Amino acid sequence: MFLKAMALFLFWILLSASFEWIHLLLGLVFSFVVAWLNSGHSPFVPKFRLWLRIILYIPWLFYKIIESSIHMSRLILDPALPINPQLITVESKLRHHAAVVLFGNSITLTPGTITAEVYRNTLIVHAMDKDLSKDIESKQMESRIAEIFKDEKPDL
Amino acid sequence: MEILSIIFIVTGLFFLIVAAIGVIRLPDVFSRSHAVSLTDSLGAFLMLVGIALHEGFGKNMLKIMVVLALLYILNPVIAHATIRAALRSGLKPWKKENS
Amino acid sequence: MTTFFFFILVLLTVLIGAYLYRVLQGPTIFDRVLGLNGISTKAIILLVVIGVYFERVDMFIDISTGYALLNLVGALAVAKYLEQKGLP
Numbered sequence: 108m109f110l111k112a113m114a115l116f117l118f119w120i121l122l123s124a125s126f127e128w129i130h131l132l133l134g135l136v137f138s139f140v141v142a143w144l145n146s147g148h149s150p151f152v153p154k155f156r157l158w159l160r161i162i163l164y165i166p167w168l169f170y171k172i173i174e175s176s177i178h179m180s181r182l183i184l185d186p187a188l189p190i191n192p193q194l195i196t197v198e199s200k201l202r203h204h205a206a207v208v209l210f211g212n213s214i215t216l217t218p219g220t221i222t223a224e225v226y227r228n229t230l231i232v233h234a235m236d237k238d239l240s241k242d243i244e245s246k247q248m249e250s251r252i253a254e255i256f257k258d259e260k261p262d263l
Numbered sequence: 264m265e266i267l268s269i270i271f272i273v274t275g276l277f278f279l280i281v282a283a284i285g286v287i288r289l290p291d292v293f294s295r296s297h298a299v300s301l302t303d304s305l306g307a308f309l310m311l312v313g314i315a316l317h318e319g320f321g322k323n324m325l326k327i328m329v330v331l332a333l334l335y336i337l338n339p340v341i342a343h344a345t346i347r348a349a350l351r352s353g354l355k356p357w358k359k360e361n362s
Numbered sequence: 363m364t365t366f367f368f369f370i371l372v373l374l375t376v377l378i379g380a381y382l383y384r385v386l387q388g389p390t391i392f393d394r395v396l397g398l399n400g401i402s403t404k405a406i407i408l409l410v411v412i413g414v415y416f417e418r419v420d421m422f423i424d425i426s427t428g429y430a431l432l433n434l435v436g437a438l439a440v441a442k443y444l445e446q447k448g449l450p
Binding site: 121122124172173176179180183184188190191192193194211212215216217218219220221222223224231233235 | 278281282284285288289291293294296297298300301304305322325326329335338339340342343346347350351356357358359
Binding site for chain 2: 363366373374381384390392399404410411414430437442
């Protein structure tokens, strides 16, 4: 709870950007009140090593986003509109809530594929093209996420 | 620095225009949502990074990065919620005729 | 540089018109929700560019942060409601 309040207070300083004592005091009080109101449910707090791995995962995700954005723009700008949308079912072997959340968000963030439904660790994905759906089924992204969460206790 | 920021902004503008064309041309909700996510992920990123480079290092750059992180966290949630509502209410995705 | 930003402002407004066509013309209600989501993303970028144009970036970025949060709440509420109610 103390860490949560400190993070909120940092955000307050960033947004207000004034260092008079009345503003700082007000921000401190409000960040503790909000942290106390939210202290009932804390689903999953990542450890420090996990944060480091997630930050190292982000550049690879950017590379995928740029690659599939260019593919997607070529599809849209083609006068014949050669799209072939399809629903595919992906059954992942991830055994953690946060891992499934990260996987679904990464799929939605890359253009051309979007997560439509999640049930435990089965995802229904709407893909725009054969190439993009093959990209999901090749399990490349999933194995990277499994690498991030390899020493967490499975809870799914 | 100015040249770099102009290059970033023009590239981002290109992706925004492509996404607007896609929103008009594509046939159904599911494929249009792909076009909207194209602007959200790459177009907004390139535009905001270009503006941040134009502003220079400092407080404003940090604030623009906060807006960017907020966009990256919130937009997949909204797209996923809309598509799930569309799928659960029984809308069929558009298919190619000859397949 | 100011002329360049003015050009970007005009172009973004024209792009909002394309999304507005989808909002008014969409066959199903989900098209309209999706178009509103796209308009709000454009509005966030537009607010930051307006801030650069008038040289008041620090104020306009706060407004765009609030706009992003309001957009999340509104879109989630509409999606939840339509999910329970089904296609009208």
